[in-house]
Amino acid sequence: MSSRIDLRFAETKAAGRAALVTFVTAGDPNLEDSLALIEALPGAGADLIEIGMPFTDPMADGPAIQASSLRALQAGQNMIKTLDMVRRFRENDSDTPIVLMGYYNPIYIYGNERFLENAKAAGVDGLIIVDLPPEEDSELCLPALRAGLNFIRLATPTTDAHRLEKVLTNTSGFVYYVSITGITGTAKPDPSAVSDRVSLIKAKTDLPVAVGFGVKTPDQARAIAAGGADGVVVGSAIVNLMLDHMDARGNAQKTMVPAIAGFVRSLADALTEKT
Amino acid sequence: MTKSKLNTFRGGPDEAGRFGIFGGRFVAETLIPLILSLEEAYEAAKVDPEFEAELNHLQTHYTGRPSPLYFAERLTEHFGGSKIYFKRDELNHTGSHKINNCLGQILLAMRMGKTRIIAETGAGQHGVAVATVAARFGLPCVVYMGETDIERQKPNVFRMRLLGAEIVPVASGTGTLKDAMNEALRDWVAHVEDTFYIIGTVAGPHPYPAMVRDFQSVIGVETREQMMAAEGRLPDTLVACIGGGSNAMGLFHPFLDEKGIEIIGVEAGGKGVETGEHAASLTGGNPGVLHGNRTYLLQNDDGQITDAHSISAGLDYPGIGPEHAWLHNSGRVSYVSATDAEALDAFQLCTRLEGIIPALEPSHALAHVGKIAPEHDADHLIVMNMCGRGDKDVFAVAAHLGTDIEG
Numbered sequence: 001m002s003s004r005i006d007l008r009f010a011e012t013k014a015a016g017r018a019a020l021v022t023f024v025t026a027g028d029p030n031l032e033d034s035l036a037l038i039e040a041l042p043g044a045g046a047d048l049i050e051i052g053m054p055f056t057d058p059m060a061d062g063p064a065i066q067a068s069s070l071r072a073l074q075a076g077q078n079m080i081k082t083l084d085m086v087r088r089f090r091e092n093d094s095d096t097p098i099v100l101m102g103y104y105n106p107i108y109i110y111g112n113e114r115f116l117e118n119a120k121a122a123g124v125d126g127l128i129i130v131d132l133p134p135e136e137d138s139e140l141c142l143p144a145l146r147a148g149l150n151f152i153r154l155a156t157p158t159t160d161a162h163r164l165e166k167v168l169t170n171t172s173g174f175v176y177y178v179s180i181t182g183i184t185g186t187a188k189p190d191p192s193a194v195s196d197r198v199s200l201i202k203a204k205t206d207l208p209v210a211v212g213f214g215v216k217t218p219d220q221a222r223a224i225a226a227g228g229a230d231g232v233v234v235g236s237a238i239v240n241l242m243l244d245h246m247d248a249r250g251n252a253q254k255t256m257v258p259a260i261a262g263f264v265r266s267l268a269d270a271l272t273e274k275t
Numbered sequence: 276m277t278k279s280k281l282n283t284f285r286g287g288p289d290e291a292g293r294f295g296i297f298g299g300r301f302v303a304e305t306l307i308p309l310i311l312s313l314e315e316a317y318e319a320a321k322v323d324p325e326f327e328a329e330l331n332h333l334q335t336h337y338t339g340r341p342s343p344l345y346f347a348e349r350l351t352e353h354f355g356g357s358k359i360y361f362k363r364d365e366l367n368h369t370g371s372h373k374i375n376n377c378l379g380q381i382l383l384a385m386r387m388g389k390t391r392i393i394a395e396t397g398a399g400q401h402g403v404a405v406a407t408v409a410a411r412f413g414l415p416c417v418v419y420m421g422e423t424d425i426e427r428q429k430p431n432v433f434r435m436r437l438l439g440a441e442i443v444p445v446a447s448g449t450g451t452l453k454d455a456m457n458e459a460l461r462d463w464v465a466h467v468e469d470t471f472y473i474i475g476t477v478a479g480p481h482p483y484p485a486m487v488r489d490f491q492s493v494i495g496v497e498t499r500e501q502m503m504a505a506e507g508r509l510p511d512t513l514v515a516c517i518g519g520g521s522n523a524m525g526l527f528h529p530f531l532d533e534k535g536i537e538i539i540g541v542e543a544g545g546k547g548v549e550t551g552e553h554a555a556s557l558t559g560g561n562p563g564v565l566h567g568n569r570t571y572l573l574q575n576d577d578g579q580i581t582d583a584h585s586i587s588a589g590l591d592y593p594g595i596g597p598e599h600a601w602l603h604n605s606g607r608v609s610y611v612s613a614t615d616a617e618a619l620d621a622f623q624l625c626t627r628l629e630g631i632i633p634a635l636e637p638s639h640a641l642a643h644v645g646k647i648a649p650e651h652d653a654d655h656l657i658v659m660n661m662c663g664r665g666d667k668d669v670f671a672v673a674a675h676l677g678t679d680i681e682g
């Protein structure tokens with residue numbers, strides 16, 4: 001059975017372009033502003049939406065997403081609210097794939113079975129759990145696949161050919177290639193090195209490959225896509241731009257949604273123009 | 276492991292790095308190839324006589340091992356009852372047990388061809404030990420330390436700088452040990468090629484908990500021999516303080532299968548476990564996943580990690596090594612707690628009666644010794660791990676005592 005994620009990548013492939021995957025943290029800066037922002041993303045050109053499940057100790061994230069996570073938690077975000085946000089988003093959008101991204105502990109404490117059931121019911125399509133490598137597949141990956149959710153795995157510059165097989169084994173939806181050895185939003189990816197790795201991965205799987213972790217500008221997005229990526233993920237740059245549109249108390253100003261929508265549009269346009 | 280070797284408590288971890296349900300390798304994919312190659316290198320080193328010889332030589336001539344097993348006569352008299360011995364790892368070079376592990380890991384780092392060392396530190400004892408071995412072997416060293424801890428452990432910060440380490444203050448979270456560990460892991464992810472991460476306790480992803488335990492087990496192995504020499508038999512009770520649990524595991528592990536020996540780990544009770552302001556992960560937490568392993572954590576009902584509180588920076592960590600979590604569930608080791616106030620009392624008592632200024636960390640263990648010693652007769656032998664000396668704590672203690680006087 002094809003998932004929403006499979007369908008969306010098939011569409012962008014048919015249109016001859018890479019998919020734009022945008023990341024925001026659930027509940028940043030607060031629940032209602034966050035939902036309004038997420039609802040504006042598809043219209044601005046986002047093909048898939050990654051929603052961060054905030055965690056106090058985001059080990060793989062740089063300062064921008066760390067701060068974003070803490071803002072959300074301080075505003076009272078929790079797993080119940082995150083799943084409810086997805087449910088509300090789904091009331092008006094039944095096509096845009098939603099991928100929840102985060103760390104294992106909040107899921108483990110929520111209860112794995114209950115989480116998978118509620119996430120599926122809310123309209124979640126896939127999971128990216130940073131601290132669940134293939135070595136820990138029996139924890140959540142295999143149950144998630146059984147529950148009908150895609151489990152999207154990270155491949156990194158340290159993943160060699162032998163390791164790649166293991167990484168791909170239970171991966172579904174797409175493969176997320178981490179373009180830098182580092183945390184989110186820090187180093188700048190080298191498009192030609194990324195392109196080599198993307199080809200290597202594509203030689204081993206039919207799954208689409210999306211590239212992220214350091215992509216910040218339309219030009220970078222275009223270069224990564226030109227190197228063969230099926231999708232480009234932009235996160236920290238969006239989160240940083242949100243900061244410019246918050247008042248002193250950390251609430252969204254009226255300009256936030258239009259500003260983010262404009263930025264997302266510029267990214268989408270960069271992926272649509274043929275160079 | 277628990278299934279195949281039911282008759283031993285010393286068989287863990289299994290191939291997946293698990294002690295029962297605890298432990299594991301919960302890290303980002305970028306780090307997996309690193310921890311797998313570390314595991315391979317460690318397994319090879321473990322059975323290499325050359326590695327052992329080199330480590331033994333350093334332990335003898337650099338650290339000053341074996342550390343004495345000392346009969347604390349005046350405290351024994353003071354408490355009345357059990358005979359109290361200290362395993363004096365505070366006499367080690369650098370002032371705590373942390374050097375035992377650091378020497379092992381830096382030798383391994385060099386075998387693996389790594390050229391840069393990183394570490395996290397709380398009290399600064401581990402940071403000092405890492406900076407020391409990095410200086411000794413000429414490797415650059417970066418130590419992550421929470422801002423709160425930098426403030427309360429100034430002497431150690433200066434020592435690390437003198438030793439040539441770069442100290443990176445960590446402002447995120449509460450600016451304590453957990454945040455320093457997050458930051459060290461982020462550094463590691465960004466410098467996988469050349470960097471070796473020397474974790475300071477029996478936590479983190481497999482193989483760290485087992486490897487650090489093995490390097491610290493020299494404490495228990497020596498204690499065994501020394502107690503046989505002193506008393507002609509094994510001790511009745513072992514007591515050690517627990518931050519992440521490395522000094523405790525080092526003392527306990529060689530004795531785990533001695534059925535008759537009572538083993539007690541003492542967590543930091545902060546202002547009292549009932550107040551919520553403490554660092555007692557086993558007594559006041561529940562199982563979760565953080566820093567690469569499943570273990571008991573201080574957390575809220577949304578799985579968010581909550582802040583630990585302790586007068587002692589070295590115990591101020593919301594988790595505990597996974598093997599302790601397993602020993603707790605299996606009932607082999609009892610875990611109790613001692614409060615800030617009890618530790619401060621024990622600190623002063625030990626200083627005045629034994630002429631030994633203990634670190635605030637083992638002062639927690641001593642506080643518990645004071646509770647149980649009177650329950651037994653003079654033929655009951657207690658060994659407490661005096662795992663660190665208190666020089667680093669004198670300013671913090673002065674401040675606390677000063678506040679008490681004014682209050």
Ligand SMILES: Cc1ncc(COP(=O)(O)O)c(C=O)c1O
Nearest residue numbers: 400518519520521522589636663
């Ligand atoms: C003297 C001393 N004891 C104990 C600890 C706690 O660590 P562990 O529980 O791993 O021994 C520390 C940590 O900094 C320490 O400096």
